[in-house]
Amino acid sequence: MKTLICLILILAIQSAVIKRLSDREYSKLTTEDTILSTLGKFRLYLRPNNCSLRIEKFNYNAAIYEPYEDCVSNNYEGGPCNSLTIKNGKIVTDTGKTYSQLNGTSYTESALILSDEGEVTLQAISINPNNPYSDNEHLTADSVVLKGNPVA
Numbered sequence: 001m002k003t004l005i006c007l008i009l010i011l012a013i014q015s016a017v018i019k020r021l022s023d024r025e026y027s028k029l030t031t032e033d034t035i036l037s038t039l040g041k042f043r044l045y046l047r048p049n050n051c052s053l054r055i056e057k058f059n060y061n062a063a064i065y066e067p068y069e070d071c072v073s074n075n076y077e078g079g080p081c082n083s084l085t086i087k088n089g090k091i092v093t094d095t096g097k098t099y100s101q102l103n104g105t106s107y108t109e110s111a112l113i114l115s116d117e118g119e120v121t122l123q124a125i126s127i128n129p130n131n132p133y134s135d136n137e138h139l140t141a142d143s144v145v146l147k148g149n150p151v152a
Contacts, residue, residue: 022086022111030083037116042068044114051081051093055118055148069148071120073100086110089124089142102142120146
């Protein structure tokens with residue numbers, strides 16, 4: 001029993017299962033991390049050899065996740081990476097290359113989200129600093145969908 005508890009603690013320390021990558025919470029996605037969709041239908045992780053995001057879909061009959069799609073950004077030049085960091089509407093690789101970015105220049109919060117439909121989106125919001133507590137007319141939102149390629 002003690003060995004099992006130690007193993008679980010080691011695995012928990014080495015990797016994180018998160019709901020989204022955000023510049024407010026977890027801002028860095030490493031090759032050991034996993035992003036889950038809200039209902040757990042999909043999960044996503046970083047593949048370092050080509051810096052793609054592998055999406056897996058849960059197979060309810062077999063009770064396992066199976067390869068579904070590899071996502072990449074249209075902005076990314078290519079090459080390997082070991083982590084992605086999100087900040088201010090931009091995702092950057094550990095090598096300093098821009099992986100994806102939004103059109104705006106200043107955001108209150110940015111997030112990389114995996115939906116329960118298996119879609120990966122970079123989203124960000126901006127709040128008008130002159131009137132931050134007003135209605136939604138003072139809230140600006142931008143998003144970009146990272147394209148997916150079915151896994152053969």
